[in-house]
Amino acid sequence: MTTSDLTALTELVDDAGAPLMAERKPTPGIQEFCAAATELLGADGVIRDLTAREKASRDWAHMSPILAAKLPAGHAEVVLHPTSHEQIPGIVSLAHRHRIPLTPRGKGTGNYGQAIPLYDGAVLDLTGCARVLDVGDGWIHAEAGARMSDLEAHARTLGQELWMFPSTFGTTVGGFLSGGNGGTGSLVHKTNGDGFVQELTVVPCTVGAEPFTVRESDALPYIHAYGTTGVIATATVRLQRARTWTGLFTAFADWASATAALSALVRLEPAPRLVSLDEAGLVQVYQPDPALDPTALSLRAIIEEEAVDEARAIVESYGGRVLEVRPSPHGPALISSLSFNHPTYHLMKAKDGWFHLEIRGDVLLGDTTEIRKVFPDTLLHLEGMRSGTVGMLMARYEDEQTVYDGITALEALGVGVHSPHNWHVDRRLDLVREAARAADPLGLLNPGKIPAASRETS
Ligand SMILES: Cc1cc2nc3c(=O)[nH]c(=O)nc-3n(C[C@H](O)[C@H](O)[C@H](O)COP(=O)(O)OP(=O)(O)OC[C@H]3O[C@@H](n4cnc5c(N)ncnc54)[C@H](O)[C@@H]3O)c2cc1C
Incomplete structure (x- = not known):
């Protein structure tokens, strides 16, 4: 794997990048909780150092300019580091006994402030439980x-x-x-x-x-x-x-041909592992690579080696050019590292003043002229799925209300939108509420993330 592939895959989990927090009033009982936690985890497992607490108090919410304006939004008073899953019940029971908010955390790369301890208290860093x-x-x-x-x-x-x-x-x-x-x-x-x-x-x-x-x-x-x-x-x-995967990198001149080829690749047998499409404006913010033409749409697929000839024929039948077939691990790793929300990440790293929305719907495969009029300088990234196309829309940020108005306009055009601009749980809410009532009767687990019933989001 090349250094750049590795960087693309790992830099997120090491990147901090958010403002310092202000100290706030301690949660009642936090000292007693920390003392008891030290008995369970030892001094090394109970971290009160400011730098560690700051790092544990943020995630990738700053990718949303709407959420970024609300940061820092919570403050870890202590970071707990269990080193085996057997230690977790003891810690959670202590949080219950001392009424301490407890926010679990992995690598802290969630996009929406999911891992931010909005009500302070303890952050339970689970990266040491890694067996x-x-x-x-x-x-x-x-x-x-x-x-x-x-x-x-x-x-x-x-x-x-x-x-x-x-x-x-x-x-x-x-x-x-x-x-x-x-x-x-x-x-x-x-x-x-x-x-x-x-x-x-x-x-x-x-x-x-x-x-x-x-x-x-x-x-x-x-x-x-x-x-x-x-x-x-x-x-x-x-x-x-x-499977023996390989990376197929292709270039197209226009949206209609590229999306037609994307649809055909999604139906390829044996099935690909991933099929992604970017327009040139996104390719231009990626690290230069002979497999990526910054003047063209980039359609990339992780396919089985035995399917290369058929995939190549599909691409050429829609007028595309195969730039490279790059085998494992480098080809598939590069394609994965440019999928889902990574195009947004690369765009925001290269340029200021952008925001993104998660979008879905096969309407995105057709004429996108009206969709592109909703927000200024719209850029689209698509992921081909057998269950329907999903992707990211990136555009210049004006203000919060313009984003919400634009979501309404996109939905009117048949584009499904999931907003990454709030930190509330927004899937299977009824199930989540019911399970939370039983599993967390005091509301101590990552508090502030289940919206009030009157405030549900789509
Ligand atoms: C550039 C970029 C690209 C991304 N691409 C993708 C993508 O392709 N697909 C995707 O699904 N997501 C994506 N994400 C979001 C995120 O990176 C992933 O969902 C990631 O797998 C989250 O893992 P984490 O260890 O960082 O979790 P964290 O961010 O630490 O935690 C995520 C949430 O889970 C909770 N949590 C963590 N561990 C536990 C636990 N053991 N028990 C209970 N709750 C827990 C946290 O409280 C938090 O609410 C992307 C994010 C960024 C910034």
């Missing part, structure tokens, strides 16, 4: 802080691979399940709430914090719930037979 515990035919069982990249590497040694992983490949399985949605592999397997999870062990914030196990669809209230329905201590997720 792969067991693996079998079609599944891998790991502690919540294990990295997706480590799960994939481990599975590969046994001839298997993950169903899916996010473009932030080095993030934790607990964070991906609690805050993420999908990624490489979602073309076939949809979101992380569509069968990826076989089993979770969850620690509730109750008197005894007795862990419980949920399987299959019973795990849904704990997926994308931002930790409000319990701390995931371990997860078992699905694997498939490892």
